[in-house]
Amino acid sequence: MSQPHSPVKLWRFHGGVHPPERKTIANTTAIRTLPLPKALYIPLRQHIGVSGDVCVQPGQQVLRGQALTEPGVYGGLPVHAPTSGIIGEVVEHPSNHPSQLPEPVLTLIPDGQHTSASLQPVADPFSLSGLELIQHLHDMGVAGLGGAGFPTAQKLSQARAINLIIINGVECEPYIVSDDRLMREHAKDIVRGVQLLQYILTEENQAPKAVIAIEDNKPEAIAAMEQAIAISHAPIQLQVIPTLYPSGGEKQLIEILTGKQVPARGYPADIGILMQNVGTAFAVAEAIDQGEPFTRRVVTLTGESFQQPGTAWVLLGTPIQHLLECAELQPDTPQRIIVGGPMMGYTIADPRTPIIKTSNCILAPTNKELPAAQNESPCIRCGACEQVCPAKLLPQQLLWMAKAQDHEGLNQHHLSDCIECGACAYVCPSEIPLVHYYRKAKAEIREEKIEQQKSEVARQRFEARQERLEREKQERLERHKKAAEARAKALAEREKLAEQQATATGAPACDDETDPIKAAVARAKAKRAQQQAEASSDSEDPQKAKVAAAVARAKAKRAQQQAEASSDSEDPQKAKVAAAVARAKAKRAQQQAETAAKASDASKEKDES
Amino acid sequence: MVWLIGLLTLAGLALLFGVILGFAAVRFKVEGDPLVDQLNEVLPQTQCGQCGYPGCRPYAEAIANGEEINKCPPGGEATIQKIADMTGRDPKPLDAAHGVEEVKTVAYIREDECIGCTKCIQACPVDAIIGATRQMHTVIADECTGCDLCVDPCPVDCIDMLPIEPNTSRWQWDLERIPVQTIDVSQAQPITLKNKQESS
Numbered sequence: 001m002s003q004p005h006s007p008v009k010l011w012r013f014h015g016g017v018h019p020p021e022r023k024t025i026a027n028t029t030a031i032r033t034l035p036l037p038k039a040l041y042i043p044l045r046q047h048i049g050v051s052g053d054v055c056v057q058p059g060q061q062v063l064r065g066q067a068l069t070e071p072g073v074y075g076g077l078p079v080h081a082p083t084s085g086i087i088g089e090v091v092e093h094p095s096n097h098p099s100q101l102p103e104p105v106l107t108l109i110p111d112g113q114h115t116s117a118s119l120q121p122v123a124d125p126f127s128l129s130g131l132e133l134i135q136h137l138h139d140m141g142v143a144g145l146g147g148a149g150f151p152t153a154q155k156l157s158q159a160r161a162i163n164l165i166i167i168n169g170v171e172c173e174p175y176i177v178s179d180d181r182l183m184r185e186h187a188k189d190i191v192r193g194v195q196l197l198q199y200i201l202t203e204e205n206q207a208p209k210a211v212i213a214i215e216d217n218k219p220e221a222i223a224a225m226e227q228a229i230a231i232s233h234a235p236i237q238l239q240v241i242p243t244l245y246p247s248g249g250e251k252q253l254i255e256i257l258t259g260k261q262v263p264a265r266g267y268p269a270d271i272g273i274l275m276q277n278v279g280t281a282f283a284v285a286e287a288i289d290q291g292e293p294f295t296r297r298v299v300t301l302t303g304e305s306f307q308q309p310g311t312a313w314v315l316l317g318t319p320i321q322h323l324l325e326c327a328e329l330q331p332d333t334p335q336r337i338i339v340g341g342p343m344m345g346y347t348i349a350d351p352r353t354p355i356i357k358t359s360n361c362i363l364a365p366t367n368k369e370l371p372a373a374q375n376e377s378p379c380i381r382c383g384a385c386e387q388v389c390p391a392k393l394l395p396q397q398l399l400w401m402a403k404a405q406d407h408e409g410l411n412q413h414h415l416s417d418c419i420e421c422g423a424c425a426y427v428c429p430s431e432i433p434l435v436h437y438y439r440k441a442k443a444e445i446r447e448e449k450i451e452q453q454k455s456e457v458a459r460q461r462f463e464a465r466q467e468r469l470e471r472e473k474q475e476r477l478e479r480h481k482k483a484a485e486a487r488a489k490a491l492a493e494r495e496k497l498a499e500q501q502a503t504a505t506g507a508p509a510c511d512d513e514t515d516p517i518k519a520a521v522a523r524a525k526a527k528r529a530q531q532q533a534e535a536s537s538d539s540e541d542p543q544k545a546k547v548a549a550a551v552a553r554a555k556a557k558r559a560q561q562q563a564e565a566s567s568d569s570e571d572p573q574k575a576k577v578a579a580a581v582a583r584a585k586a587k588r589a590q591q592q593a594e595t596a597a598k599a600s601d602a603s604k605e606k607d608e609s
Numbered sequence: 610m611v612w613l614i615g616l617l618t619l620a621g622l623a624l625l626f627g628v629i630l631g632f633a634a635v636r637f638k639v640e641g642d643p644l645v646d647q648l649n650e651v652l653p654q655t656q657c658g659q660c661g662y663p664g665c666r667p668y669a670e671a672i673a674n675g676e677e678i679n680k681c682p683p684g685g686e687a688t689i690q691k692i693a694d695m696t697g698r699d700p701k702p703l704d705a706a707h708g709v710e711e712v713k714t715v716a717y718i719r720e721d722e723c724i725g726c727t728k729c730i731q732a733c734p735v736d737a738i739i740g741a742t743r744q745m746h747t748v749i750a751d752e753c754t755g756c757d758l759c760v761d762p763c764p765v766d767c768i769d770m771l772p773i774e775p776n777t778s779r780w781q782w783d784l785e786r787i788p789v790q791t792i793d794v795s796q797a798q799p800i801t802l803k804n805k806q807e808s809s
Contacts, residue, residue, distance in 0.1 A: 095777055097777045097780070098780075098782070098784070099775075099777055099780040099782075101775055101776060101777050101780065103776075103777065436782065436784070439782045440781065440782040443779075443780065443781045443782050444781065446779070447779060447781065450779065451653070454654075454754075455652075455653050455654035455655075455754075456654070457752065458653075458654035458655065458656065458735050458752070458754045459649070459654040459665070461735040461736055461737070461752065462654065462656050462664060462665075462734050462735050464736070465734065465735065465736050466664075577724070579722075580722060580724045580765045580767075581724075583764075583765045583766060584724075584764040584765050587764060587765075587766065588764075
C-alpha cells in the first residue's frame with residue numbers, strides 16, 4: 001500500500017512477522033452496548049501497585065461513577081462503580097491473570113437503572129496547571145490501556161523533558177480491533193485527549209510534538225483520524241506505518257518513528273518520549289471534559305466460535321461468561337477462551353473471571369481455526385527465531401539456558417529485554433512454546449532475587465541480634481561484678497563493725513542456736529531435700545508419672561471443654577486463660593512423663609548390665 | 610668462578626623474593642577466611658539450625674573446614690549445587706537425616722490463644738516476633754524465615770507454620786497446576802443484542 005501520510009523517514013526494527021490478520025471478523029460492526037450483567041466482580045487491585053481501602057459498606061446503594069476505594073500509597077488508583085447498584089461482600093474470586101489465582105474483589109449487583117452520580121467535568125482545562133489535571137486523572141482512575149495498566153497520572157507526573165508524545169493506534173496483534181473501532185467512531189475525542197496530554201506535558205511554554213501512529217491495514221481509522229485532526233487544527237501529526245507484528249510494541253514503535261532505541265531496563269522517558277494508547281487518550285478526554293471516571297473499555301469479542309462477534313463497551317468487572325453469552329458462543333470441544341490476542345494472550349480456565357482495564361480482547365477460536373500447540377519437538381537450530389526477534393535476542397540460546405536454569409547466562413543474554421511478543425514461537429518449525437519458557441525463567445530469576453534480598457535481610461537481622469545478645473550479656477556480667485563487689489564491701493564493713501562490737505562488749509561473736517540467718521539456711525536445705533526426694537520418687541516410678549500425666553491431660557481436656565462451653569455465656573477471657581493454662585499443664589506433664597520414662601529405661605539398662 | 614657467580618645470583622634472587630613474599634604476607638594479610646563469607650551468602654539465612662550448627666554462619670565456617678555440604682534442607686539442591694561450585698567438591702543429594710526440602714512457610718500466632726510468655730520472642734533468631742510480657746505477640750510475616758524455632762518453646766502451642774500463599778506477582782508460571790474446566794454455556798440463554806451505539 002502506498003503511504004500518502006508519511007512525509008518523514010521511517011525506520012525498521014529487527015525481525016517481525018506477518019501472521020494472518022483476521023481483523024474483519026470483528027471490525028465491520030459498530031461498538032455495541034451490552035445488557036448489564038447480573039453481577040460485577042471489581043478487583044480491588046486493578047493496576048500495578050497496591051489496592052486501596054474499600055470506602056463503601058456491603059448493602060450500600062452506589063451510583064455509577066462513585067469511588068469504591070480510596071487509593072493507598074504508591075501506585076494506587078481509586079476504583080469506581082461502573083453502574084448503579086447494591087454493594088455486596090468482598091470475596092475471593094479468580095483473577096484475570098494467567099495464574100487464575102484468587103484475589104479479593106468487590107461484588108456489585110446492578111439495579112438496572114445505570115444512574116450516574118454527579119460527574120465533575122473540568123470546565124476549562126487550559127486554565128488549570130498540568131499538575132491539577134494530573135491529579136484529576138488520578139482521581140478518575142485512568143490507567144494505560146496499552147498493556148501493563150500503568151496509572152496514567154503516575155506516568156505523566158514522572159515524565160520530565162518530554163519532546164515527543166506518541167499515540168499508539170498500531171494495534172498490530174491479529175484479531176484485535178478495539179482501537180480500530182474506537183478511532184473510527186471517537187476520533188474527535190481521541191484528538192481532544194492528545195491535545196490535553198500535550199498541554200499537561202508542556203514545559204516552559206514548549207508543547208511536545210504529538211504523533212499518532214496507525215498501521216496501514218486500518219484505512220477507515222486513518223481517514224477518520226485525519227478528518228478529526230483537520231477539523232481541530234491541532235498540531236498533531238498522523239503517521240501511517242507498514243503492517244508488521246509487533247510494531248505496536250512500545251520500543252519497536254519508537255524505533256520505527258524515530259530510529260532511536262530505548263536503553264535496556266530504561267523507559268522511553270529517558271530519551272524524551274512518552275507513549276500512550278489511543279484508548280488512554282480517549283479516557284483522558286472523557287475524564288477531563290465529562291468528569292467520567294474510568295469504568296468501561298472497548299473489548300473485542302472475536303473468533304469463529306462466536307455467532308455475534310464484534311466490539312462492545314464492557315463495564316470493568318463484567319464476568320467473561322456474560323460476554324460469551326452476549327456474543328452467542330457456540331462452543332467447540334474443547335473450547336479455549338483466550339484473553340488478549342493469539343500471540344500474547346493467555347487462556348483462562350474460569351469464565352467467571354472479570355474484565356479488567358487491560359483486557360482488550362476475548363478470543364474464542366475453533367480448534368480448526370487456531371489449533372492448540374501440542375507437538376513440541378526438539379530444537380533443530382534452524383535460526384528462524386533469531387531472524388524474527390524484534391529485540392535482537394538469541395531465542396534458541398535463551399531456550400537452552402532456560403531449560404538448564406542457567407540464570408546467569410540468561411542475564412548475560414539479556415532475557416529481561418524480551419517483550420514476550422511470541423514471534424519466535426510463531427515461526428518455530430518445532431512448535432516450541434518459547435515464550436512460555438522465557439516467562440518461567442523470568443519468574444524464576446525474579447523469585448531468586450527476592451529470596452536473595454530476603455536472606456540478606458535475615459542475615460543482617462540475625463547478626464544484629466547476636467550483637468545485641470552479646471552486649472546484653474556483657475552488661476549483665478558487668479552488673480553482677482559490681483553487685484558482687486558491693487556485697488563484698490558491705491560484708492567486710494559489717495564484719496569490721498561486729499569485730500569492733502565484739503571487742504567493745506567482749507562477748508562471744510554469736511550463738512548458733514539463735515542466729516536467724518543460719519536457721520533460715522537450714523530450713524531451706526530441708527525443704528530442698530524434701531523436694532528432691534519427691535522428684536526422685538516420681539522419676540523412679542514411671543508408672544506413677546504416666547498416671548499423673550494422664551490425670552493432668554484429662555484435667556486439661558475437661559478444662560478446655562468447660563472453657564468452650566462457658567466461653568459464650570461466661571467471661572470468655574477467663575475461659576481462654578484457663579484453657580491456655582490447661583494446655584500448658586498438659587504439655588509439661590507429658591514432657592515429664594517422657595523424661596521419667598527415659599530415666600527409668602536408662603536405670604533398667606544399668607541394672608541389667 | 611662461573612659456578613660461584615651462578616650460586617651467588619641464585620642466592621641473591623632467592624633472598625630478594627623471600628623478602629618480597631615476607632613483606633606481602635604481612636602487608637596483605639587477609640583477616641578471616643573469605644570463603645566463609647561467600648558460603649554464608651549462598652546459605653538461606655533461615656538460622657534454623659537443622660544442619661546441627663547454631664546458625665548459617667557457623668555452618669559456613671564448618672563447611673570451609675571440611676564439613677559435608679548437604680546438610681541444609683531450607684536451601685535444598687540449589688544451595689548444594691552453589692556450594693559445590695564454590696568449594697570444588699562433588700554435589701551430593703540432601704542428607705535426609707537433617708530434614709527434607711519443604712514448601713516455604715511463615716510462623717503465625719493464633720493471637721487470642723497467646724498468653725504473652727515471650728518464649729517465642731527469645732527463640733526467634735531474626736527478631737521477627739514482637740510483643741511483651743503478658744501482651745499478645747505477633748509475627749512480622751515479611752521478616753519470618755520459617756525456621757520453626759518458635760514452635761517448640763510455645764507452652765500453649767498457639768504457633769502454626771503456614772505455607773506462604775501464592776500471589777500473582779510471584780507466580781511461577783506453572784500452568785500445569787491450573788485445573789482445566791469445561792465451560793458450560795449450553796444452558797445460558799442467548800441474549801438479543803441492542804446494537805445501538807454508545808453516545809458519549
